[in-house]
Amino acid sequence: MTAIEFPGEPRRRGSNLEKWGWIYMRASGVVLLVLIFGHLFMNLMVGDGIQAIDFGFVGGKWADPFWQWWDVLMLWLALIHGANGMRTLVNDYTNPGTVQKVLKGALFAAAAVLIILGTLVVFTFEPCPAGAPADLLPSFCAA
Amino acid sequence: MPETSAGTLTTPEKPAKQKPGGTLYRGHEGMWSWVLHRITGVAIFFFLLVHILDTALVRVSPEAYNAVIGAYQTPIMGLGEVALVGAIVFHAFNGLRIILVDFWAWATRHQKVLFWVVIALWVVTMLAFTPRHLINVFSH
Ligand code: HEM
Ligand code: HEM
Numbered sequence: 001m002t003a004i005e006f007p008g009e010p011r012r013r014g015s016n017l018e019k020w021g022w023i024y025m026r027a028s029g030v031v032l033l034v035l036i037f038g039h040l041f042m043n044l045m046v047g048d049g050i051q052a053i054d055f056g057f058v059g060g061k062w063a064d065p066f067w068q069w070w071d072v073l074m075l076w077l078a079l080i081h082g083a084n085g086m087r088t089l090v091n092d093y094t095n096p097g098t099v100q101k102v103l104k105g106a107l108f109a110a111a112a113v114l115i116i117l118g119t120l121v122v123f124t125f126e127p128c129p130a131g132a133p134a135d136l137l138p139s140f141c142a143a
Numbered sequence: 144m145p146e147t148s149a150g151t152l153t154t155p156e157k158p159a160k161q162k163p164g165g166t167l168y169r170g171h172e173g174m175w176s177w178v179l180h181r182i183t184g185v186a187i188f189f190f191l192l193v194h195i196l197d198t199a200l201v202r203v204s205p206e207a208y209n210a211v212i213g214a215y216q217t218p219i220m221g222l223g224e225v226a227l228v229g230a231i232v233f234h235a236f237n238g239l240r241i242i243l244v245d246f247w248a249w250a251t252r253h254q255k256v257l258f259w260v261v262i263a264l265w266v267v268t269m270l271a272f273t274p275r276h277l278i279n280v281f282s283h
Binding site for chain 2: 026029030032033036037040044045048049050051053054055056058075078079082083085086089110114117118120121124125126129132133136137
């Protein structure tokens with residue numbers, strides 16, 4: 001028996017991947033709202049806001065695993081959500097063919113590279129690099 | 144435009160005014176919220192690509208990171224940050240509206256009202272954010 005198709009329903013391509021994409025956009029959206037609003041509040045509203053951000057500020061935040069995981073989760077969820085959303089636009093504005101494949105490949109590559117880069121940056125971060133001027137470093141480096 | 148009837152069939156009433164194809168969203172709150180959701184989503188995506196690269200400079204050197212972040216602290220970028228936050232706040236609240244409309248019958252029936260709720264929440268959030276951010280940007 002063939003299922004009745006709703007007119008607005010995305011074309012079924014064999015599997016139910018599109019449905020999982022649809023669910024992902026919604027689930028990640030709710031979590032991202034909390035993560036991004038928290039990020040913006042901590043970095044723009046507290047204290048001197050944007051004027052307080054420098055290497056020492058990042059060192060202070062990432063000294064706490066809580067903020068490390070906060071940022072990594074935000075990184076993964078936002079990039080996958082954004083890249084998947086961009087894929088919808090590519091589907092809407094290009095026809096199936098080489099151009100479409102290249103654009104989707106570029107989206108996938110950009111998301112993958114930045115997810116790996118960003119994750120490495122958070123977890124290999126060195127708050128007190130040797131030889132750097134002390135006044136640029138987080139205060140806990142002095143010892 | 145004059146509607147010229149070809150003759151033969153007598154249409155009972157004037158046919159319900161024909162709207163252009165794919166009408167569900169066109170021209171009303173539904174369309175504007177969709178267009179704005181799309182534009183803000185794309186803008187945030189491209190910001191995020193750059194933002195991860197600039198943050199990655201903490202692995203290069205304190206000087207390199209501070210130099211880039213210094214660019215974010217200029218008055219012009221300060222205004223740009225207001226635009227960025229405005230885009231995110233809209234996308235976030237409107238995204239929540241989309242989710243509610245998809246899963247909750249009451250919200251489906253009241254999605255127009257909910258669009259104006261999104262706008263109201265956006266205004267309130269931006270009123271709380273913008274003055275504080277601009278004071279930070281311009282008082283240094
Ligand atoms: C003008 C607004 C923003 C400023 C000033 C800002 C600032 C920063 C700073 C200082 C960090 C370093 C770590 C930390 O503080 O947690 C960071 C990291 C990060 N930000 Fe933002 N941010 C802004 C907006 C955003 C937005 C809108 C998003 C999401 C779409 C975002 C996503 C991230 C992510 C994913 C990281 C971690 C990067 C990594 O893993 O290497 N930021 N941001
Ligand atoms: C702040 C919390 C966020 C929420 C609640 C949210 C929610 C949503 C929802 C519900 C959709 C609709 C998906 C659909 O119609 O199937 C969507 C689409 C999209 N989002 Fe987000 N999102 C958020 C953050 C982001 C971020 C950080 C980015 C960029 C990195 C982004 C980029 C996009 C794009 C490009 C689309 C596709 C737009 C379209 O198809 O017209 N969103 N978002």
